[in-house]
Amino acid sequence: MADANRARRAGDYDAADDVGRLPRWAVLTVSGGPRPRAARGPDLTAAAGRLQELVRDHALFLALLLVGLALRVVTQLAYSPALVYYDSARYLANAESLVPSAYRPLGYPLFLRALPLRGELAVIPLSQHLMGLGVAVLLYVVLLRLDLRRWVAALATAPVLLDAYQLNIEEYILSETLFDALLVGACALILWRRRPTPALAAAAGLLLAGISITRANGIAVIAPAILAVALLARRPAPVLALLAAFAAPIAAYAIHFHAVHGSYAITNTGGHFLYARVAPIADCSRFSVPRSERGLCPRRPLGHRLSVDRYMWSSRSPYFRARIARGKSREQVAGDFARRVIVHQPADYVRTVASGLMRAFSPTRTEHRGETAIARWQFPLTFPIYSPRTAKALRAHGVAHPRVRPALTTFLHRYQRFGYVSNLLLGVGLVAALLAAAGLGRARRSGLRVAALLFALMSLAVLVPAIAVSQFTWRYALPQLVLIPPAMAVGLTALLRRVRR
16 A cells, blocks of 8 residues: 555556455446446447448338338328228128138138227228238348349339238228238248248248138149249158148138038138129030029020129029029039039130239229229228128227218329339239249249249239139239239349359
8 A cells, every 4th residue: 555655646656556455336436337338339339330231221122111101101090990891891790709601711800809909990900001011021021031132122012012002902901911911921931041941831831821711712822832842942841841731720720610511611602603703604505404503594695694793792693593402502503503614615714714814914904894893992082881781890899980081081092093003014023923933044043933933823823713713803913912023023133133153
């Protein structure tokens, strides 16, 4: 201590010389406090720098994401509590009972049941708008993992973020948004690694099963998934994991459906829908029709018949008027008749389905006679009440007077005049993806062929069965907004980008 006193008097004393002799509280005082607290400044600066770099690198996508968020806020505020369609009331009722419906699987009602509704239906479109934003983020991340340029990946998310028809369907209490999210999630899991693991394949299989019990025609998506996993993994384990994870929930649902309806299926209306599809073209004079099915032959001449929609739902349809032999169900007899028409008039049936498929990629969004009006997927200026069931469903959830904000609905209505993706552009994107998958030119060595194939075939697996079994409607074409843009981005990159060494 004497040495320290002399050092003080000499003027060259350093407090650190006495640190070893001082108690802990005094050490903190002499040394200026804990060192971690002093180090926080540089850490915050580094974090701010990383955040700034992240924003700069992904500026285009973040800008699109912010615009998509703003549009969804406007849509959410424009209609209170949500847009309600014919199917919406049945979905809400199924969410209460969880009894499998003959027409609509339980996937979407289960989603509704999981939401904290408590009489507030606005939670449904809010969650769906968030899902739409999440789909865009997931697509962007997956495309970056596939080594696409950032601006290309960002533009591939623009349709789901900005398309007015996508915003509109998210505001409805309908299954499309959940269906789209499951589709993109399954594709992301399959493409997440260069070689899918059994765990990733099994997770994808569960999502694909969710797709199938959300909309029955979604069961076809398992085919392109199996093909993609087989091509990427090059070993049986991931493929078997995919199939097992897909089959188990489907089998469980079929058993539950059998307990209610007496048949192992997901829905029980395939024959009804297929009959309505072929009734406008059926020519019973060209083949022999069993007596049990003759009542289903349309009496009106070809070219003067009801529309598919009327044959499906109208009380004037032979489906509801025909006498059915004892021991057979109306659904079974209609299905047998429809398959007989397809076997004897294959060209007519293929021509009808192909015509509907081409309309999904036509330059303009037209509306044919008897189709579901395209206006139903456009923003209404007033709150739409499609049937007494709509008002009843709203009252059951505490909504006596649904309302709109006219300024916002007017803005959305005008935005939809130009704020949508060209169908012709989607068609070009699908062709580009299929050409890349076939290995044309530089695509052969791009490493992107399977990704292009997966997105392209998924889009066809969703669209073709819907048109083949039911009819074309612009509602059924909406999932293309989350499948074809990434397919186009991957396909054009594979076809045009110089292969790296």
